Amino acid sequence: MPWSLLYENLEQTVAVILFGIGFSILLLQRNLIRKIIGLNIMDTAVYLFLASMGYISGRKAPIVVDGVTEVTAYINPIPAGLVLTGIVVSVSFTAIMLALTVRLYRRYHTLDIDEIAMLARGEDA
Amino acid sequence: MSFVNVFLLGMLIVCALAVSLTRNLLTSLIVYMAYSLIMAVIWMFLESPDLAITEAAVGAGITSILFFVTLKKIHAIKGDSEREPTQK
Amino acid sequence: MSRRRSDWEQRPQARIRKWYKEGFLALDEEIIDHLTQEPRHTHLQEELIEAQQQAESSRQHDRALALERLDQHNMLIWARTRGRKAISRFHVVLALALGLLMIIFLLDTVAYMPRFGDPNAPGANEVSRRYIEQGLTETGATNIVAGMILDYRAFDTLGEATVLFIAASAVLILLRIDRNKDGSPVQELIAAESDDQHYEPRNDRILQGSAMVLSPIIFLYGIYIILNGHLSPGGGFSGGAIISAGLILYLDAFGFEKAGRFFTYKTFMWVSFFALSFYALAKAYSFYCGANGIPSGIPLGTPGAILSGGLIMPLNIAVGMVVACTMYIFYALFRKGGL
Numbered sequence: 001m002p003w004s005l006l007y008e009n010l011e012q013t014v015a016v017i018l019f020g021i022g023f024s025i026l027l028l029q030r031n032l033i034r035k036i037i038g039l040n041i042m043d044t045a046v047y048l049f050l051a052s053m054g055y056i057s058g059r060k061a062p063i064v065v066d067g068v069t070e071v072t073a074y075i076n077p078i079p080a081g082l083v084l085t086g087i088v089v090s091v092s093f094t095a096i097m098l099a100l101t102v103r104l105y106r107r108y109h110t111l112d113i114d115e116i117a118m119l120a121r122g123e124d125a
Numbered sequence: 126m127s128f129v130n131v132f133l134l135g136m137l138i139v140c141a142l143a144v145s146l147t148r149n150l151l152t153s154l155i156v157y158m159a160y161s162l163i164m165a166v167i168w169m170f171l172e173s174p175d176l177a178i179t180e181a182a183v184g185a186g187i188t189s190i191l192f193f194v195t196l197k198k199i200h201a202i203k204g205d206s207e208r209e210p211t212q213k
Numbered sequence: 214m215s216r217r218r219s220d221w222e223q224r225p226q227a228r229i230r231k232w233y234k235e236g237f238l239a240l241d242e243e244i245i246d247h248l249t250q251e252p253r254h255t256h257l258q259e260e261l262i263e264a265q266q267q268a269e270s271s272r273q274h275d276r277a278l279a280l281e282r283l284d285q286h287n288m289l290i291w292a293r294t295r296g297r298k299a300i301s302r303f304h305v306v307l308a309l310a311l312g313l314l315m316i317i318f319l320l321d322t323v324a325y326m327p328r329f330g331d332p333n334a335p336g337a338n339e340v341s342r343r344y345i346e347q348g349l350t351e352t353g354a355t356n357i358v359a360g361m362i363l364d365y366r367a368f369d370t371l372g373e374a375t376v377l378f379i380a381a382s383a384v385l386i387l388l389r390i391d392r393n394k395d396g397s398p399v400q401e402l403i404a405a406e407s408d409d410q411h412y413e414p415r416n417d418r419i420l421q422g423s424a425m426v427l428s429p430i431i432f433l434y435g436i437y438i439i440l441n442g443h444l445s446p447g448g449g450f451s452g453g454a455i456i457s458a459g460l461i462l463y464l465d466a467f468g469f470e471k472a473g474r475f476f477t478y479k480t481f482m483w484v485s486f487f488a489l490s491f492y493a494l495a496k497a498y499s500f501y502c503g504a505n506g507i508p509s510g511i512p513l514g515t516p517g518a519i520l521s522g523g524l525i526m527p528l529n530i531a532v533g534m535v536v537a538c539t540m541y542i543f544y545a546l547f548r549k550g551g552l
Contacts (some may be wrong), residue, residue, distance in 0.1 A: 002324055009329045011171070014134045016323055020316035021141045027308040033150060033192070037157050040188065041141050044164055044180075051171055056337065057330030061172045062357040063445065064349050064516070072332075074357065076341045080173045081362045085373045087176070088450055088536070091183050092380035095543050098195045099387040102547070105199045114297075122257050122289060146225070174446035175358050178438070182454035187540050190461065194547040 011052040018045035032101050032111050036094065043090045047083045054079035130170055136163055154192050161185040241298050248293065257286055353513035353522040354443035362448075363525045367496050370528075374489060374535050381485075381539045390550040405550045417466070424466030431459030435537075442529040443522040449529040453536025460541045469549065478552055481538050488531040495524050 006013050022045060025038030054076040062077040101111075108116050140160040144153050161184035168177040221227050264279040327334045344361055354360035362370050390402045398406075439452030464472045502509040514521030545552050 005324050005328075006320065009323055009326055010131065010134060011167075011329065012323045012326060013320065014137060016319040017138060017316055018141055019319065020312045021138070021145075023315060024308060024312035025141075025145045027311070028305060029145060031150070033195070034145065034153060037144055037153060037192075040157070041144070041160070044161070044184070047176075048164065048167070051168065051173055051176060052329065053334070053336050054173070055171050055330055056332050056334070059172070061174055061446075062345065063174075064355045064357065067349075069346055069349055071342050071345050074345050075172050076337045077344055077357045077361055078341050079336070080176055080358050081366060081369075083173075083176055084179060084358070084362060084448075084450065085369055087179050087183055088373055089376050091188050092377055094188055095191055096380055096383050096387075098191055098547070099384045102195060102198050103387055111199065118289060118292065122285075173358075175356075175448060175451075178446055178451040179448075179454075182451045182458070186458055187454055187543075191543060191547065194544060198547060 009052075012049055015045045015049035015052065018042075018048070030112050030114055032104070032113060035113070036097050036101070039097075040090065040094060043086070047086055050079050050086075051083050130167075133163055133167055133170075137167070150196065154189065154196070157192070158185050158189045161189070241294060244297070245294050257282070257289070261286060349516055352525065353516055354525050355516055356443050356445060356448075359443050359448050359529075360522070360525065363443075363528050364523075367499070367528070370532065371492055371496065374492065374532055377535060377539045378485060378489065381542050384543055384546055388546045388550055402550065409549050420466045424462050428459050428463045428466075431462065432456060435459060435533075439529055439533040440519065440526065443525045444517065444519070449532030450536055452529075453533040454540060456533065456537040457540035457544075460537065461544050464541075464545065464548075469545075469552070473552060476541065476552065481542055481552075484534050484538050488534045492528055492531045495528060499524065 019042055022038045022040075022042035025041065026035050029035055029038065056075045059073060059075050062074045062080070104116060105111060108119050110116060110119075137160065140156050140163065143156045144160070147153055147156070161180065165177050165181040165185065168174075168180060261279075261282055264275065264282055327336075344365065345357060348357045348360050349355065352360035352364040354364070390399065390405060392398055392402065435452045435456035435458075437452075438447035438455060439449060442448035442452065460472075460476070499509060501507075509523075511523045513523050520526070542552075
């Protein structure tokens with residue numbers, strides 16, 4: 001693996017590392033709230049990776065100034081549009097997951113996922 | 126690849142690690158709010174102001190407010206001394 | 214790292230050392246202590262006591278049932294204390310190894326990506342060339358990204374607004390507490406209200422004073438961002454989130470009665486319905502005109518003015534209203550279970 005190229009694409013490297021960290025938080029933590037935070041970290045890492053594909057060095061943000069509409073003056077605007085949709089969808093499902101957490105807490109009075117699984121299994125028996 | 130850019134990307138990784146290693150749940154939330162804000166600044170370095178405004182308003186604003194209100198509903202903020210849930 | 218500090222036991226170095234030396238024994242001792250000191254009245258324990266009392270009245274069937282539940286109870290206790298020790302170590306090592314493996318494989322992929330900031334990257338193809346060169350003349354919007362998501366790719370934005378609406382409906386189903394048929398509050402609603410107001414400050418002077426000054430400014434700023442969505446960075450989503458932040462500040466400072474004067478369920482219902490159906494109808498008209506080759510009769514205006522961009526400004530307003538109502542409904546449902 002060429003190490004210098006990983007330093008050239010530093011944003012993409014950091015996005016991949018954050019994705020791995022978020023995934024580990026999702027697997028390892030037993031608290032429900034921390035799992036949801038881990039899922040959000042994975043989300044924003046993917047958005048960072050996407051948006052860094054659109055950057056072209058030396059060019060400016062895609063807002064037309066002084067009527068200049070050449071391609072060589074602006075960065076690629078397409079990844080920004082994709083990420084904008086993604087951010088809003090991410091907040092929607094965070095809200096649904098938190099509502100489910102509140103209902104689970106009212107039922108079982110604990111936030112630990114192992115305890116909830118055992119209590120739920122113990123009730124079925 | 127300026128120094129500020131590299132430093133902010135390093136702080137992102139530090140914040141992501143700090144979310145899992147603290148004991149208190151409230152501390153994790155505040156660190157997540159800081160993570161969201163640093164991400165908004167990095168969008169500006171990548172020349173996308175639309176994403177920066179949206180992430181600052183939605184990520185560091187609405188999502189963190191929803192987390193805090195959830196913590197209040199499950200009585201996990203220190204100070205509600207008579208009821209505290211079992212946590213890791 | 215001196216060991217003479219009084220809080221040495223809570224320092225992270227001490228915890229890591231303890232974990233390394235004793236494995237998960239210390240954690241499990243804590244769990245066993247917690248479980249044995251405070252007897253938790255689970256369903257299982259109460260049913261067990263009942264089953265044992267019935268068996269004592271000499272019924273063979275009940276005695277067999279009681280023995281079976283005793284076995285299950287013992288199995289659960291083993292799973293909680295001893296089985297956890299064996300499984301948790303394996304689980305932690307496996308999860309960490311999986312995370313590291315994923316990072317390494319993805320880093321290998323990153324090494325083959327085109328260089329960061331390369332103008333000849335395959336992503337900068339003729340599609341982005343078309344959007345940049347003819348975006349201003351075809352949509353009339355100075356902000357190329359806003360023109361793209363509300364004109365060229367407006368269908369995706371309709372789907373996103375629908376996802377927001379679905380999320381609001383799902384949270385309503387999960388958390389809303391209904392009233393009685395005649396409008397009087399149910400016992401659960403009274404408990405939720407008293408629980409919510411128990412820890413809140415009542416009529417706090419500082420909070421109300423600052424909310425009186427700040428809320429109008431926040432509303433004004435949000436409306437400014439929505440209206441200038443096609444001229445400068447911003448748009449419907451961020452403007453809607455800022456307006457909802459202003460509404461949440463007002464709700465926190467003044468309570469539910471005052472906020473209920475202008476925001477009820479009917480407001481939320483009608484605003485969402487009208488905004489989404491206006492969006493769908495406007496874009497259906499655009500699709501119809503585009504599919505049949507008829508030029509649409511909406512003027513594009515001069516680029517740079519507020520009233521330009523054709524349908525983009527009304528669509529921004531519609532999306533902003535949906536987002537603001539949805540975020541406020543989330544907050545109110547979490548706080549009290551209703552409006």
